[in-house]
Ligand SMILES: Nc1ncnc2c1ncn2[C@@H]1O[C@H](COP(=O)(O)OP(=O)(O)OP(=O)(O)O)[C@@H](O)[C@H]1O
């Protein structure tokens with residue numbers, strides 16, 4: 001595949017995923033602790049519950065998505081590190097979870113070193129895209145229809161790989177005073193990736209997380225973010241809910257841990273919105 005990579009930089013023309021490939025959504029925000037992993041796990045679970053075949057790709061060396069989906073550290077023989085090092089195919093590291101139709105490509109701490117290892121390679125920003133492109137190649141395997149990439153809290157090469165591989169980005173924003181801080185930098189990075197690596201990239205939506213109805217500030221943040229970002233913000237707001245924070249320690253999505261809690265209901269509504277937006281994207285006239 002390396003022939004298609006030209007020039008000094010990592011820009012690659014006409015980089016398109018195959019028609020029948022999965023929809024690839026990167027869950028990204030360089031701010032830490034805003035709900036990226038929680039969203040990857042629970043949006044993934046909710047999409048799987050509607051019959052989609054969903055792969056969560058853990059692209060964070062912290063490995064929280066892997067742990068939250070019940071994969072313990074010791075059993076992670078192969079991981080997204082091997083995929084980005086081009087030593088394993090994405091299909092080969094995929095593990096089933098306790099949730100039907102939901103799969104995980106786990107990560108390990110090794111991933112933290114991958115930037116140093118591949119940082120000088122011309123295809124360094126496209127390692128994940130190439131891996132995702134090859135994902136559905138085997139007719140013997142059921143094809144994935146969604147790939148959700150859980151990004152690390154940084155705008156590093158890992159996140160750039162996710163943005164280069166994705167059709168669209170889902171941005172979790174925590175309902176707190178500094179919610180919008182750093183967002184302009186994130187949007188600038190998205191624009192740079194569009195200009196160089198992935199012209200089709202778009203923002204799928206902004207999801208407000210950890211909303212606390214008892215706190216006036218939460219309501220103000222929701223109003224401000226909606227005023228600033230308009231209909232890019234999903235209607236669904238994820239409430240702060242103790243069941244959501246308990247679930248990962250049981251290695252379960254909150255939808256499995258407690259289907260009836262407010263957090264689970266919110267993630268189900270979010271999945272419905274994501275599917276509606278997907279339909280709207282698909283029906284858009286070309287060009
Ligand atoms: N809706 C919620 N209600 C209560 N707790 C939540 C909720 N969403 C996330 N949390 C908790 O907040 C913490 C941060 O969430 P999460 O790990 O999803 O964020 P993150 O953006 O992935 O963090 P990092 O940047 O470190 O990867 C976790 O302990 C998680 O359980």
Ligand SMILES: [Mg+2]
Pocket residue numbers: 036037038060064065150151
């Ligand atoms: Mg995380």
